[in-house]
Amino acid sequence: MAHPPLAPMIPLADGRAIPQVGYGMYKVPRTDATRLARTAIELGYRHLDTAALYGNEAEAGAAVRECGLPRDEVFVTSKVWNDDHGYDRTLRAFDAAMRAFGLDRLDLYLIHWPVPSRDRYVDTWRALVRLREEGRVSSIGVSNFHAHHLERIIDATGVAPVVNQVELHPWLPQHELRAEHERLGIRTEAWSPLARGRLLGDPVLEPIAAKHGRSVAQIVLAWHVRQGTIVIPKASSPERIAENLDVFSFDLDDADVAVIATLESGVRTGRDPDHD
Numbered sequence: 175m176a177h178p179p180l181a182p183m184i185p186l187a188d189g190r191a192i193p194q195v196g197y198g199m200y201k202v203p204r205t206d207a208t209r210l211a212r213t214a215i216e217l218g219y220r221h222l223d224t225a226a227l228y229g230n231e232a233e234a235g236a237a238v239r240e241c242g243l244p245r246d247e248v249f250v251t252s253k254v255w256n257d258d259h260g261y262d263r264t265l266r267a268f269d270a271a272m273r274a275f276g277l278d279r280l281d282l283y284l285i286h287w288p289v290p291s292r293d294r295y296v297d298t299w300r301a302l303v304r305l306r307e308e309g310r311v312s313s314i315g316v317s318n319f320h321a322h323h324l325e326r327i328i329d330a331t332g333v334a335p336v337v338n339q340v341e342l343h344p345w346l347p348q349h350e351l352r353a354e355h356e357r358l359g360i361r362t363e364a365w366s367p368l369a370r371g372r373l374l375g376d377p378v379l380e381p382i383a384a385k386h387g388r389s390v391a392q393i394v395l396a397w398h399v400r401q402g403t404i405v406i407p408k409a410s411s412p413e414r415i416a417e418n419l420d421v422f423s424f425d426l427d428d429a430d431v432a433v434i435a436t437l438e439s440g441v442r443t444g445r446d447p448d449h450d
């Protein structure tokens with residue numbers, strides 16, 4: 175099937191690389207998940223983002239096993255959920271995840287949230303370090319970590335995550351955290367890159383979309399990718415899934431970027447990682 179060019183590969187600090195655009199699977203119902211993940215792969219995606227929480231690891235794994243591509247050509251991310259923090263529980267959760275996937279290796283495993291109220295994330299991180307040393311996961315990272323959470327796991331283990339997957343979009347551009355990532359060699363990955371679709375009706379973005387003959391979603395995703403951010407938009411139709419990958423064949427200009435910068439408000443669509 176004809177599809178947009180594959181997304182560029184972003185190098186990670188551990189020598190691996192991740193496709194810059196992935197298919198986000200939060201709230202993709204289990205009944206649709208294998209079909210939609212396979213559609214994404216057919217349309218040129220080479221990266222799926224799921225999690226134990228999403229309840230569709232088995233379906234994501236089936237899409238990877240059935241798609242006809244060699245295992246190494248599709249990058250699969252999952253995340254250990256908040257209830258499974260701690261060294262032993264995390265190792266058991268990983269085993270359960272891999273049984274669900276039906277795969278013998280994962281590309282990237284993340285701590286989903288730091289959950290500071292339970293204060294187990296350092297032990298959870300130690301378990302991820304072990305899984306990587308055993309070769310059961312190629313790369314390890316975190317999600318929803320503030321700078322002080324990053325500092326703590328690095329101080330405790332000497333191992334930095336290669337990715338921090340955080341809420342990031344024009345309302346919440348995360349300037350300070352990105353600078354910290356830069357200093358530590360951590361790649362920034364944006365979850366809810368379209369602010370769960372809520373950004374798409376913003377009248378400020380319409381003229382930019384019209385100027386480039388693109389959709390508003392493509393303008394927002396182009397804003398992300400020009401900064402080197404990894405994005406994992408979720409969509410439910412083949413048309414939208416294809417559109418969201420087709421963001422490398424045009425360039426925003428400085429005037430567009432200046433207009434998008436005016437959208438910064440600090441508004442989160444999810445919770446603050448320190449408040450759970």
Ligand SMILES: NC(=O)c1ccc[n+]([C@@H]2O[C@H](COP(=O)([O-])OP(=O)(O)OC[C@H]3O[C@@H](n4cnc5c(N)ncnc54)[C@H](OP(=O)(O)O)[C@@H]3O)[C@@H](O)[C@H]2O)c1
Pocket residue numbers: 197198199200201223224286317318339340364365366367368369370371372374389391392406407408409410411414415417418444
């Ligand atoms: N680590 C974390 O804590 C965390 C938290 C949240 C999300 N995530 C990850 O990030 C991924 C994406 O986040 P998200 O799903 O919350 O939000 P999102 O990708 O920012 O937005 C998804 C919404 O935008 C709509 N949409 C997508 N593409 C569109 C297009 N081209 N035109 C019009 N509407 C479009 C979708 O509609 P339809 O579905 O109806 O097409 C859906 O309602 C998740 O799937 C998950 O993998 C991670």
